[in-house]
Amino acid sequence: MKSWIARQRYLIDFTLSSLLRRKVRNLILFAVYAVSIFVLGSVMLFSHAIRREAAQILASAPEITIQKLVMGRHDLIGQDYLDAVKNIRGVRRAEGRLWGYFYDQASRANYTLMVPPPDDAARALAPGETMIGAGVARARGASQGSFLFLLSPTGKMFKLKVKSILDSASELVSADLVLVSAEDFRRFYRLDSARGFTDLALKVRNSREIDTIIEKASLKLPDARFITRRDILRTYESIFSWREGLLLALLGASIIAFAIFAFDKASGLSAEERREIGILKAVGWETGDVLAMKFWEGALISLAAFLSGVVLAYAHVFFFDAGLLAPVLKGWSVIYPQFSLAPHLDGLQIATLAFFTVVPFSAATIIPIWKAAITDPDMVMR
Amino acid sequence: MISLDNVCKTYHEGRENEVRAVREVSLEIGADRTTVIRGPSGSGKTSLLTLIGCLSRPSSGRIRLGGEIISGLPEKFMTGIRRQTFGFIFQRFNLIRGITVLENVMLPAYPLGTDHAALKARAGELLEMLEIPGKAAMNAEQLSGGEAQRVAIARALINDPQMVIADEPTANLDTRLTMQFLDIVRTLRGQGKTMLMTSHDPRIWSADMVDTIITMEDGRVTAVEAADRS
Known part of the structure; x- marks a missing residue:
């Protein structure tokens, strides 16, 4: 157990130095990732909060x-x-x-x-x-x-x-x-x-x-x-679900762009990275060690970007009145004067967001690395 | 210690660019000896070295280590053997840029989960032995050719392997550094390590600690002879 912990520590140490060695690329990746999470998170948090608020208020309606x-x-x-x-x-x-x-x-x-x-x-x-x-x-x-x-x-x-x-x-x-x-x-x-x-x-x-x-x-x-109260609630639901769906569909293009970028930047191994994997394997690292190291690398980038994106989205929706998305999501012409939403975070929603961003990113990262890591080290180095 | 039985290695098999790098090689490499493989460029020296060091698998034939067939083992076991038995010194040293000399030296021991203080002490001892203790905190890319080679040797020795494999170790070194390298080989031989090297360099073949010289041509072993000590 002690050696397993020490091994993970070594891998994390090496991962951190690896991240620093390619800091420009990783910073760009982090920024694009965080912005995508921020936009998606803002839409989801806003729509959920507005529906939740409507449901709470209507609970006391006739x-x-x-x-x-x-x-x-x-x-x-x-x-x-x-x-x-x-x-x-x-x-x-x-x-x-x-x-x-x-x-x-x-x-x-x-x-x-x-x-x-x-x-x-x-x-x-x-x-x-x-x-x-x-x-x-x-x-x-x-x-x-x-x-x-x-x-x-x-x-x-x-x-x-x-x-x-x-x-x-x-x-x-x-x-x-x-x-x-x-x-x-x-x-x-x-x-x-x-x-x-x-x-x-x-x-x-x-x-x-x-x-x-x-x-x-x-x-x-x-x-x-x-x-009936049920009718009003259903109307609210359909209005905001429709708006959320519309915006998410429009954002679909940016999500696909992010996926392509993530795949290219995170997983498209450079010659230097392939050489590094070859060296690590040649000096005695197993495929599993290389994958674990790259897993930590992906996890650190995606978790940092995910948390930053969610925190920014939370602040944007609940403290800055979703200024960037409000014209589409609120329905500017029908809800006026301005209103603020009560801060609320839903675990399931965060899990959904993580599932549709962190998981694809991890998969995009790990598959090409696995391909490089299972190759004989002399092939990787040639 | 290691024996090869009719070993072949073909790259890009069945394609237009197929290369038969090693052809029907059978030989034995003894323990506690220094063996040098020589031959012209493209004769298959490096390919043979990677086969012996478990860096690649033969296309056909068998490789035995201490009587056990290792050429067909799953990757996990091959890696274990590579880690415990062999230490590699590559022609271009293959240090990882952007990390320190000390980290480069300790790298092969990371997957073993060795205690950090003990590992650092061991790496320090090796750098001391190779007369570059002051370089521990420098990044690999800041080293001269001779220093980089010593770091590569320290890295090869960190897991205390039985055999040190070096591919063209003096190809990038001048005469003074070549002589220094030979001194290091002498020291390692004195510590009971088995040395296996490829080289074009006559200064290596004619060195006093070399026991066996293997000559290769077109992927075949054309001669295995005891070194001339006269």
């Missing part, structure tokens, strides 16, 4: 949302609709929701104005108060205790005191939020209570009964559409 349609378009829904569904067996809670969009001239951004649910004590607001998302706070330079001025669609200026900034861990959906009391909301849009709500939210006792409840409700409300 199981069923009901919207009234007029001529195929979403319209306000009346109290009578709420009365019609709240007594359906299996419905635990039914309430009307008030929310709407408006374009803010000052920051040139679309905000979502919303009334928090009545049972959410932490977000209960009195008239004249507001809670805003981190994106709105950044765009308007607002902070807790300051005032937010909004020009309503009716041309009236609203002055709201910022009670607090919403938790930045859920910025994907909260970044553009402006929470206000029901009174302020109705005044802002000049919407009297007789006109009802934006939509209805239903919570059910048993999630397996959702389809049955929708079936019953649709008989009572034939002009309404029913959106």
Whole structure:
């Protein structure tokens, strides 16, 4: 065991000196490798984080949302609709929701104005108060205790005191939020209570009964559409998976270029390297020793590049808002103002990334070396 | 110690550029002796040396070491024999550039996992014996021809082999360095090492410590004679 450890130490020592002897080539290889991992890692981390965040946020969303349609378009829904569904067996809670969009001239951004649910004590607001998302706070330079001025669609200026900034861990959906009391909301849009709500939210006792409840409700409300939480999550999934897939397909060319480069640089043995292998074998190294030495060489380059690439991708996605990829991955036109993702690292994802980069690199490195190493040493040296 | 029985070595067999480097060679190389193989360029000296030193395999025929057939052994066993039995001094020395003299000398012992302090001490002793102790920390490419050859000799001796094989050891040396090399060979012979060399150089054939001279031509052994000591 002691001699095995000493042997591995000698091999690693020799590997390190071998890396230093060809430092320019190895530095180029490291840089190209790390950049490839960085790009792939950024796409994967971003897409995964955005889907995860959506799933977490939607976990507390109502199981069923009901919207009234007029001529195929979403319209306000009346109290009578709420009365019609709240007594359906299996419905635990039914309430009307008030929310709407408006374009803010000052920051040139679309905000979502919303009334928090009545049972959410932490977000209960009195008239004249507001809670805003981190994106709105950044765009308007607002902070807790300051005032937010909004020009309503009716041309009236609203002055709201910022009670607090919403938790930045859920910025994907909260970044553009402006929470206000029901009174302020109705005044802002000049919407009297007789006109009802934006939509209805239903919570059910048993999630397996959702389809049955929708079936019953649709008989009572034939002009309404029913959106389940599952549907919203699926939509998010498909949007971001599609974007991720598109980007990965575009990056496919760079991945292939990297593979060719890695194969050429890492495995295409120079005459000097072939001579070195011949010398090592001639002086008593076994094929296994040469392969172990080259394995350590490849492992050191690929692990260093892999770790650097992943760390850079992590910083890029979670600390620099994925600036290089955001226009494609976020969907610039539909998600605004800017939001930051909560840092998260998934083991399976990292393992997948390693599998598709470290393994091909190792294979590309080891096969030609094995070919050279099994040749008789005199042939290698001639 | 080593016997060859009808050994042939053909490169690129069956192709247009086929070369029959060694043809039906049968001979014996005795232990504790100094044997020199001579002959013109292309006569097959180096090929024969690589066959004897287990650096390549014969295309046909058998090679025995101490009565055991070694020519058909798997690569792992061949390497083991090469490591334990032979030390090589190559014509162009074949030191690895970019690493120190000490590392070059210790290189053949790395796969054995020898204790580092003991290995370093042994390498130091050899460099001392070869009168180049001050060169240990220098890189191989910074050495002169004579120094490089001494490092190559130290490397050949690090695993304490029974036989030292040298291919044209004086081809790149001047007269003074050739004489110094012969002194080293004399010392090694005094330590009981078996020496096997190829050479064009008459100063080698006529050296006092040479016991046997083998002459080759066109891949064949044309003469095996005891050295003339008169």
